[in-house]
Amino acid sequence: MTSLQPTVPVLERAWPGLDVGGLGILVTGFGVSGFAIADQTMQRGAHVLVVDGADSPEIRERAQILEVLGVEFRLGAEHTRALPQDREIDLVVTSPGWRPDQPLLRAAADAGIPVWSEIELARRMQAADGPAWLGITGTNGKTTTVTMLESILQHAGLRAVACGNVGLPVIEAALDPEGFDVLALELSSFQLHWTEHLDCEAAVVLNVSADHLDWHGGTEAYAQAKGRIFEGVRTACVYSVADPTTLHLVEEADVVEGARAVGLTLGPPGLSQLGVIDGILVDRAFHPERRSSAAELATLEDLAHLGPQGAGPHLVLDALAAAALARAHGVEAHAVRDGLRAYRMGSHRAQHLATVDGIDFVDDTKATNPAAAAASLRSAERAVWVAGGDTKGADLDGLVAAVRDRLAAVVLLGVDAEPFTAALSRHAPEVPVRRIDPGDTDDVAGRSRLMDDAVQAARALATSGDVVLLAPAAASIDQFRDYAERGDLFAEAVARLPGERT
Known part of the structure; x- marks a missing residue:
């Protein structure tokens, strides 16, 4: 593909399949996502500068890998306080750890320079025929749910991967040369704050309770950041019946016409819900006969290996959430059961x-x-x-x-x-x-x-x-x-x- 001229502002460049060639990109923070951003954009012709307040031998060693390919690094706190004055910056892509009131990010916003998350950049760079996105956020349970979803999708025969806050950086998964069928995205409120276009096929907010309020500036801003995951959803916005905040976020979301609200409950489900009846996880949202019956997805016995006394209620809700997203993508009930039976908890999570x-x-x-x-x-x-x-x-x-x-x-x-x-x-x-x-x-x-x-x-x-x-x-x-x-x-x-x- 021939790169666009650098005089074309990034916001005027077509996407999906955004061409970053010739852009001056400032990457703030050199963690896992920062490395991936710099690597993927440099490969496609961007002029990349990375700044990070830390300056350690480990960081310098990782930086050398990209420096030989033309990425510039400026390490130390003095480089994080203001925009660089010796080069033109067209786009800032920030680490989720950087707060919105960070001086460099404030300066970029004041100068009219777009500030994006890795997620926003990945969404724009991914090709139009790239993998479907299934998004997961919430105060608790994100990693369990996203890895359950990954297991279910893989047992359905799909090339799928958990990415984002766990596993691969999203930009690597979205631009993978072999091509995934589906991305199961775990997204934090920090990542969502800097993301405008997610356009997930389906998404869930598992729960919302007070957390990271110092970063967001209050409870309402934190909840609103979580709710961004529903923007542009095409098929299903999934929420917890027991958490009214999650339903409110669905009601406030700007979704594609035809997208449905799908509830999760630990009791018998109503229409357009997934729930539990007599120890069986069932679906009354995506089942063709949902008005008169429910589809059996799995049993509590299928989840019993997840705890010394069986799966706790929070794990059952996580399983229902993963099942809902998979069903929104068209996964058959037997793959939900097989994926949950095969699933094992990661380290440090129950x-x-x-x-x-x-x-x-x-x-x-x-x-x-x-x-x-x-x-x-x-x-x-x-x-x-x-x-x-x-x-x-x-x-x-x-x-x-x-x-x-x-x-x-x-x-x-x-x-x-x-x-x-x-x-x-x-x-x-x-x-x-x-x-x-x-x-x-x-x-x-x-x-x-x-x-x-x-x-x-x-x-x-x-x-x-x-x-x-x-x-x-x-x-x-x-x-x-x-x-x-x-x-x-x-x-x-x-x-x-x-x-x-x-």
């Missing part, structure tokens, strides 16, 4: 680690906010809850009140345990609480010692039939490198426990 002396140990370190922790705890009939960390000001009262009847005991991590101890004293004063001495966690040895203490305390408080559940309801940054390290150290501590394993 991952069953071991059963020791009849006690199940589960790593759900990814449950970093109260809503996620509540969903995780509802999967257990009786749990010793390992919790704590940086709550970022989140309200824990509703969480504790909702799960107190399931709590056998609580083991608290975190530099500041007061938010947890206060909520527990108000709503579950009868539940035993063991506070783990924070000690010195500046190195891995100290963090490992901390988690050993927590796991041993939980083991002492648990009895056969209980679940020891790491579902912290808080971020890990006060004591651990990240949530993954917290989960890894928990798993290592569990592996060191003596006892009979089954």
